[in-house]
Structures are given as structure tokens and as C-alpha cells.
Amino acid sequence: MEKNSKRSVRTPVLLSAALVLGVLIGLFAGRNSVDRMLRSLAGDSDAPGGKLDYALSLIDRYYVDPVSTDSLVEALLPDLMWYLDPHSVYIPAAELAEINMPLEGEFDGIGVTFNMSTDTVVVLNVIPQGPSQKAGVQNGDRIIRIDDSLVAGRKLPMDDVMRMLRGPRGTEVDVQIQRKGIGELIPITIVRDKIPVKSVDAAYMLTSDVGFVRITTFSQHTHEEMLRALAGLHAQGMRKLIIDLRGNTGGYMGQPILMANEFLPEGRLIVYTEDRDGEQVREYSDGKGTYRDVELAVLIDENSASSSEIFAGALQDNDRATIIGRRSYGKGLVQQQIPFADGSAIRLTTARYYTPTGRSIQKPYTAADSDYGADIYNRYMHHELFSADSIHFDDSLKFVTPGGKTVYGGGGIMPDLFVPLDTTEMTHYYMEVAGRNILYRYTMEYADRYREKINGATTVARLDSLLDADTDLLDDFVRYAGRQGVAPAPSQIRRSERLLRALLRAYIGRNTPLEETGFYSNYYVVDDPVLKALEVFGEPYRE
Numbered sequence: 001m002e003k004n005s006k007r008s009v010r011t012p013v014l015l016s017a018a019l020v021l022g023v024l025i026g027l028f029a030g031r032n033s034v035d036r037m038l039r040s041l042a043g044d045s046d047a048p049g050g051k052l053d054y055a056l057s058l059i060d061r062y063y064v065d066p067v068s069t070d071s072l073v074e075a076l077l078p079d080l081m082w083y084l085d086p087h088s089v090y091i092p093a094a095e096l097a098e099i100n101m102p103l104e105g106e107f108d109g110i111g112v113t114f115n116m117s118t119d120t121v122v123v124l125n126v127i128p129q130g131p132s133q134k135a136g137v138q139n140g141d142r143i144i145r146i147d148d149s150l151v152a153g154r155k156l157p158m159d160d161v162m163r164m165l166r167g168p169r170g171t172e173v174d175v176q177i178q179r180k181g182i183g184e185l186i187p188i189t190i191v192r193d194k195i196p197v198k199s200v201d202a203a204y205m206l207t208s209d210v211g212f213v214r215i216t217t218f219s220q221h222t223h224e225e226m227l228r229a230l231a232g233l234h235a236q237g238m239r240k241l242i243i244d245l246r247g248n249t250g251g252y253m254g255q256p257i258l259m260a261n262e263f264l265p266e267g268r269l270i271v272y273t274e275d276r277d278g279e280q281v282r283e284y285s286d287g288k289g290t291y292r293d294v295e296l297a298v299l300i301d302e303n304s305a306s307s308s309e310i311f312a313g314a315l316q317d318n319d320r321a322t323i324i325g326r327r328s329y330g331k332g333l334v335q336q337q338i339p340f341a342d343g344s345a346i347r348l349t350t351a352r353y354y355t356p357t358g359r360s361i362q363k364p365y366t367a368a369d370s371d372y373g374a375d376i377y378n379r380y381m382h383h384e385l386f387s388a389d390s391i392h393f394d395d396s397l398k399f400v401t402p403g404g405k406t407v408y409g410g411g412g413i414m415p416d417l418f419v420p421l422d423t424t425e426m427t428h429y430y431m432e433v434a435g436r437n438i439l440y441r442y443t444m445e446y447a448d449r450y451r452e453k454i455n456g457a458t459t460v461a462r463l464d465s466l467l468d469a470d471t472d473l474l475d476d477f478v479r480y481a482g483r484q485g486v487a488p489a490p491s492q493i494r495r496s497e498r499l500l501r502a503l504l505r506a507y508i509g510r511n512t513p514l515e516e517t518g519f520y521s522n523y524y525v526v527d528d529p530v531l532k533a534l535e536v537f538g539e540p541y542r543e
Contacts, residue, residue, distance in 0.1 A: 056072065074092065077090035077346070078090045081348075083368045084348075084349065086365050086373070087335055088347060091345050091346070092344050093342050096345055101197060102219060103220065104219065105199065105219035106195060106197055107166065107195055107197060108192050108194060109162075109166040109192055110131050110173060110192055111127035111133065111193070111195050112126050113126075114143070115158075116155075116158055116161070119152065119155045119156075120142050120152050120153070121143040121152070122140070122444065123137060123141040123143065124139065124510070125139055125513060125515055131191055131193045136186075136188055137177065139451070139455050140447070140448060140455075142177065142179075145185070146161070146164045146165060146173065146174075147164070147174050147175075149164065166192070168192065169193045169194055171191070172189055172190065172192070173190050174190075175187075197219065199215055199216055199217045199219045199251075200215050200216075200222065201215075201216050201515070201516040201517075202515075202519070203229035203232065204460050204517050205237070207534070207539050207540070209239040209240055209539075210241070210537055211230070211238035211241045211242070212244065213241065213242070213244065214516065215244065215245055216247070217250070217251050218253075218255040218256060218307040218308075219251055219252065220252055222255045222259070223259050230290070230291060238294070240296075240297075240537045241291070242533045243299070244299045244530075245298060245300050245308040245312065246301040246303065246325060248304055248305075249303060250305050250306025250307040250308055250309075252307065253307060255307060256271075256307040256310040257310070260285070260311055261286060261288075262289035262290055263321070264285035264292065264314070264318055265285065267284055268356070269283070270285060270310075270314045271310050271353050271355065273334055273351040274353075274354065295537060296321035297322045297323075297533035297536055298312050298322070300323060300326070300328045300413060300415060301325045301326045302327060302328065302385065302412075304325075304328040304413075306331045308328065309330075309331065309413050310353060310355075312413045313359075316355075316407060316416065317399075317401050317407065318356055318401070319402060319405060322533070322536050323415040323417070324416065324419060324532050324533055325415050325419055326385060326415065326418065326419065326421070327379075327384070327391060327411070327412045327415070330412035331361075331362060332352055333349045333351075334349065334351040357399040357400070357401060357407060359410075360410070361411065362410075362411075363375060363410070363411035385421040387420060388418035391414065393408040393411075417532055417536070419528050419529045419532050425498060425499040425526070427492035427495050428492060429488075429489040429493055430492070430496040430499060432481075433477075433500075434503075438480070438484045438486060442477050442504070445480075447511035453466055454508070454512050455513065457509075457512040457514060457518070458513050458514065460514065463518055463521070467505050467508065473501070474493075474501055477504055498526055499526050502523050502526040503526075505522035505523075506518075506519045506523040509521060509522050
């Protein structure tokens with residue numbers, strides 16, 4: 001019995017040892033197989049991108065849960081671009097068309113300017129000869145339904161409404177319109193078409209010989225748009241010109257070069273770029289510009305960037321224009337957009353640009369700089385927007401123009417004439433009526449009340465005549481604001497009166513067919529940089 005007992009114990013031990021040995025042999029064999037596979041996957045991991053490709057291959061084949069490597073790449077690329085510099089970016093395919101739209105100068109849509117007054121889509125202006133005008137949409141119409149969706153009363157974001165109205169040219173969108181004086185909703189079918197995006201959004205004569213042009217972006221058509229606007233102003237007697245680039249964040253680099261050429265004599269350097277190998281491309285004026293003798297002022301501010309700075313820098317360094325306003329953004333890097341097969345793209349910094357005197361106006365940055373985007377806020381906190389004395393430049397970045405003017409690089413274009421941000425008229429009463437959107441809502445209701453006259457204000461003179469006749473405008477607004485819960489504050493209203501009157505007229509003007517021209521032709525009386533330009537020109541202005 002004892003021998004049998006020992007034999008029965010020994011058999012499972014031998015079986016266990018064999019099992020362990022088999023597992024180990026299998027493990028080592030499997031590991032060798034895996035090692036061979038990993039070495040095969042690794043390939044040349046020392047090559048550029050090899051380690052990243054290797055890591056993605058490992059995740060794809062061996063990670064414990066299934067993972068989409070495409071999703072990982074989409075997540076990695078934005079951070080990869082951000083690590084290079086603040087202006088190299090990755091653009092997903094779903095966002096590329098929307099981001100490119102201002103640069104391309106057109107989109108597919110129905111051709112209306114609209115806004116959300118409280119919770120209703122109000123048509124401010126219908127583009128002449130556009131799809132909506134051809135279908136019968138009128139200024140002042142309310143869009144109640146878009147296709148099968150109710151849009152009135154839902155407080156939808158404007159982006160959602162735009163997506164519903166836009167679509168490929170040739171496609172149809174059904175809308176139901178509420179129109180003043182008509183009891184029932186009006187059904188209208190609109191065939192979408194190509195809609196131009198204006199980069200020159202205001203152009204008019206400030207005085208008998210001073211023209212004003214506002215340029216909001218640099219699309220592929222900006223130079224052409226500017227020439228059309230200037231031709232119209234020149235026909236009205238323009239001999240002096242204000243070009244407003246405030247808030248213009250840039251766009252195509254070729255456009256400011258073409259524009260600067262219109263104002264410069266032959267052989268003047270406009271801008272040059274330099275790549276990583278030190279290779280330079282220099283752009284010179286050809287002397288064929290149409291407006292070489294026009295007296296010129298250019299308005300900039302802290303949000304004027306890139307192409308705006310190329311234009312302003314070219315004219316400043318050639319002593320050709322007076323630059324007025326506040327220090328510009330400071331973007332001196334050039335990006336090239338490179339597409340991927342899936343419809344996405346990267347905008348990769350490939351060069352730096354320099355103004356004619358040789359200055360780089362790129363503000364300092366480091367790779368993956370988290371503080372770069374806070375620069376404008378920091379300028380505000382350091383009172384730079386209110387006082388030129390708060391701005392300091394390194395003497396090593398000093399340059400001198402041919403005319404002997406000192407200019408600086410290293411962080412934007414410093415204007416020749418600094419105009420501080422003025423908040424003296426912004427009383428508590430003003431902040432209440434502006435911040436609660438009461439001022440804007442009043443002008444929308446005013447436009448509805450006088451829609452026929454508003455639609456007839458097709459020139460600045462007609463708009464002025466309409467508004468000058470309404471001597472009760474401010475008092476009527478104060479009563480309206482009171483009904484909206486903002487009690488009159490006589491001393492504050494007197495202090496803000498100039499600003500309130502200008503904005504009331506300007507917002508009403510924006511609701512006319514003049515759009516932005518209607519706004520700026522009334523707002524300029526409180527627009528200090530514009531008034532400074534008129535002062536430089538020796539021109540009177542309307543009180």
C-alpha cells in the first residue's frame with residue numbers, strides 16, 4: 001500500500017512538471033515569434049518618424065483593446081503642430097472648407113445677411129441678384145421654418161442656422177417667411193448658388209476729398225475688390241485715403257504685396273521672405289500703381305496681423321503712409337497649406353518675412369508656448385492699449401527708414417501716431433444698454449418700423465437725410481430702454497450722448513442696403529483713429 005501510495009503521488013508531479021515545461025517552451029517559442037514580428041515592425045525606427053510609426057504599429061497590433069490608429073493620429077497632429085510654433089496648425093477635413101471660406105472669397109448659400117433678434121432669424125439685407133432676391137425674399141423678412149425645422153422661438157445658435165441655409169450650389173432649401181402686413185406665412189423655395197464673401201466691406205467719402213476703405217481680410221480677391229472700391233471713390237473726387245485694417249487678421253500673402261504696389265513708386269522693396277536655408281524671395285514695386293500720388297493713412301490695432309502687417313510695414317518703411325492706431329499683433333511667420341488625401345491639411349510655417357528695412361515683426365515665442373495667446377490680454381493689463389509710454393522696444397531692434405524715421409522690430413508694427421483706447425464715455429448706463437443688447441434691439445425695431453424708408457437708403461446722403469430728420473432718436477431710445485428695465489440716468493446719458501447717438505445711427509445704417517458703409521459713415525464721429533487721420537490730412541469733420 002505504501003509503494004502504491006508513493007507511485008500515485010509521483011505521477012501528478014511528473015505531469016505538472018511536463019505541463020510547466022511545455023508552457024515555458026511555448027512561451028519562449030511565442031516570445032521569439034513576437035520578437036521577430038516586433039523587429040519586423042520596427043524597421044528603421046531611427047529614421048524620421050520611424051519611432052512614431054513603430055509605436056502606432058504596436059498599438060494597432062498588440063494593445064489590449066481595439067483602437068483606431070486614425071483617431072490617434074487625428075488626436076496627435078494638433079499637438080504636434082502646436083509644438084512647432086503658435087501658427088503651424090492641423091485642420092481636420094470637416095473644418096477645412098469653413099476655415100478656407102474667407103480666403104477663397106465665396107461660399108455656397110442663399111445670399112442673405114441675417115441676425116438673430118431675440119429668438120428670430122431676421123433678414124437684414126438680401127444680396128442683389130442673389131438666390132434669395134431671385135426667389136422673392138425681402139429685407140426685414142423673418143425666417144420661421146427652414147425645410148422641416150422650426151427655427152423661430154428656439155434660440156438656436158447662429159452657426160446652426162447658417163449650416164441649415166448653406167449647402168451645395170444647385171440644391172434647394174424651402175423656407176417659410178413671416179412678412180409685415182401679411183397674415184399667413186409665405187413659402188419660398190430658394191436654389192442655392194455661389195455667394196461672394198466681401199473682404200472690402202465699407203467704402204465711402206468721408207469728406208469731399210477723403211475716402212475711407214475698410215478691409216476685413218485678405219482673400220484671393222481683396223486686391224481686385226480694393227481697386228473697384230477706389231475707382232468709385234476716385235470718381236467722387238478722392239485725393240486722400242484712409243485704409244482701415246483694424247481687426248484684420250490676415251490671409252493670402254500675395255494680396256498685400258499687390259495692394260502696396262498700387263501706392264509705391266518703381267523699385268521699392270515691399271517685403272522679403274527667408275527660409276531655413278537662408279534663401280530669400282524679394283518683392284519690389286513695378287511703378288505701375290494707380291494711386292501713387294494719393295495721400296495715405298493706414299489704421300491698425302492689436303488685432304491687425306500677418307498680411308495687414310506686411311501692408312502697413314511696407315508703406316511705413318517706405319515713408320509712404322502715416323500709420324495710426326495701436327501696436328499690431330506681431331505675426332512674422334509664413335505658412336504654406338499642405339493637403340492630405342483625406343481632405344484635411346496642415347498649415348506649416350516655412351519662412352519668416354521681413355519688412356523693407358529688414359525688421360522681423362514676429363513677437364517672441366517658444367515651442368509649445370502656452371502664454372503666447374495671452375499676449376493681447378497682457379497688453380491690456382499692462383495698460384499698453386491706453387498709453388504709448390507702456391511700450392518699450394529693445395535698441396538692438398531699431399531700424400531707420402530712408403526718410404530718417406525710427407522703426408522697431410520684435411513684436412508688431414508700432415504706429416507713427418498712437419491713439420489710445422478711450423473709455424471715458426462708457427458710463428454705467430451705456431454699459432447696461434449695450435451689454436444687455438438693448439441698443440441693438442432698438443435699432444432692429446426702428447428698422448422694422450420704417451422699413452420702406454430704410455430700404456430706400458441706398459447712399460450715404462440718403463441715409464444721413466433720413467437720420468437727420470429724426471431729432472427725437474435719442475429720447476425715443478431712452479424711453480425704450482426704460483421699458484426694458486434700464487432707468488434713465490440723465491448725467492450719465494449726457495456724458496455718453498455722443499457715443500450713444502453715433503451707435504444708434506450706425507446700427508440703423510447697418511440695417512440699410514449700405515450695410516457696413518452705413519455703419520462706419522455714422523460711427524466715425526466717435527472713432528478716434530479716423531479723426532486723427534482727418535487731422536493729419538488737415539480736414540474738418542462733421543460733429
